[in-house]
Amino acid sequence: MTNWTPGLAALAMTAAAGAMAGGIDRSGQDIGILFEPGSSIRLEFGSVTPSLSGRDTLGNPIANVGADFTQVQLGYKADLSPRLSYAFILDAPFGAEVAYGGNPAATMLGGTQVSAQSTAMTGLLKLKLGERASLYGGLRAQRASAEITLRGLAYAGLSGYSVDLSEDASLGYVLGAAYEIPDIALRVALTWNSAITHDFATVERLGAATVGVAPTKVKTPQSINLDVQSGVAKDTLVFGGIRWVNWSKFRLDPAFIVANTGSGLIALEDTTTWTLGVGHRFTPEWSGLFSLTYEAAGKPLVSPLAPTTGQFGATLGAVYTKGNMKTTFGVNYTRLGDAQPATAGAARASFTDNEALGLGVRVEYRF
Numbered sequence: 001m002t003n004w005t006p007g008l009a010a011l012a013m014t015a016a017a018g019a020m021a022g023g024i025d026r027s028g029q030d031i032g033i034l035f036e037p038g039s040s041i042r043l044e045f046g047s048v049t050p051s052l053s054g055r056d057t058l059g060n061p062i063a064n065v066g067a068d069f070t071q072v073q074l075g076y077k078a079d080l081s082p083r084l085s086y087a088f089i090l091d092a093p094f095g096a097e098v099a100y101g102g103n104p105a106a107t108m109l110g111g112t113q114v115s116a117q118s119t120a121m122t123g124l125l126k127l128k129l130g131e132r133a134s135l136y137g138g139l140r141a142q143r144a145s146a147e148i149t150l151r152g153l154a155y156a157g158l159s160g161y162s163v164d165l166s167e168d169a170s171l172g173y174v175l176g177a178a179y180e181i182p183d184i185a186l187r188v189a190l191t192w193n194s195a196i197t198h199d200f201a202t203v204e205r206l207g208a209a210t211v212g213v214a215p216t217k218v219k220t221p222q223s224i225n226l227d228v229q230s231g232v233a234k235d236t237l238v239f240g241g242i243r244w245v246n247w248s249k250f251r252l253d254p255a256f257i258v259a260n261t262g263s264g265l266i267a268l269e270d271t272t273t274w275t276l277g278v279g280h281r282f283t284p285e286w287s288g289l290f291s292l293t294y295e296a297a298g299k300p301l302v303s304p305l306a307p308t309t310g311q312f313g314a315t316l317g318a319v320y321t322k323g324n325m326k327t328t329f330g331v332n333y334t335r336l337g338d339a340q341p342a343t344a345g346a347a348r349a350s351f352t353d354n355e356a357l358g359l360g361v362r363v364e365y366r367f
Helices: 011-019 153-158 255-261
Strands: 040-051 054-056 069-079 084-091 096-099 113-128 133-150 161-181 186-193 196-200 202-206 209-212 216-220 223-233 236-245 271-281 286-295 311-322 325-336 340-343 349-351 354-366
Touching (some): 113 161, 133 196, 133 216, 153 255, 161 216, 161 255, 209 255, 271 311
Antiparallel strands (some): 040 354, 054 349, 069 084, 096 113, 113 133, 133 161, 161 186, 161 196, 186 223, 196 216, 202 209, 236 271, 271 286, 286 311, 311 325, 325 354, 340 349
């Protein structure tokens, strides 16, 4: 059974998370490759198509503001000794692509947009304390950048404001512990990912005029992942996870905006995402998995830069194993929670009945 365990989810599920969870959480910061036996190399690719549309408070329709995006993740794991192993993981943990269409002079949010990217390289060491318990930890090097534009009647005199946060690199940490019973494919892993502080070189503009160049300090949030899996019958595995992200500490406060509004560009609530699924091996080569994901909705008033709250999704996947090669295919469909993009504490639009579709493939080779 341990030779085909699905890593607690198909890639489609973690990729589709980028369309919700504050609109920014994308990879889920998965470290599952660290528990693979022997040496392993892994390539993952995911594609997400969000549908985020609504209507502003003037009655103007808002076409889809969510851009399609892709996720790529690389991983390598090897043993240094029977008790000590290591892994390197390259992923894109956070990102956002939102753009409102429409005439800024006639719509509440037309022309507002955000483009944010990040890339992280994580190096981990795992020490087995015995046959079942282990400790692990390491460093995460992260690069991030963002460009934001505010336009539309909702921003009044600040319509036409933009800010460019130049790429910055910084370090964070990962710590965790796990308990395993290999005979029944049981594994419980608790992982803490530290916040990472970036000090962005910043250029703020209002129209064509530069109005600020003071650096902007931004913390990407700390998070905790609890991943559980266990065999429950011959060739059948249940798996689940809880991911908590401290979004309430994530602030984006450029100096000019704070001086003129008394607040920053974005304020989010903490999120807790729950996953529960089952996998079954039908033949020595083919296995299947199904899982559900739930995240409770927060307050209905949200940032226009992250116009959704809450989610409920389902993932269907297939795993094909041949020799040392394992390939996982997955598709995820998620209903996104209704929300009201707001400025100055007042709703400026309403987003309802939105969704996201994620497709993913993972290829893993053991040697």
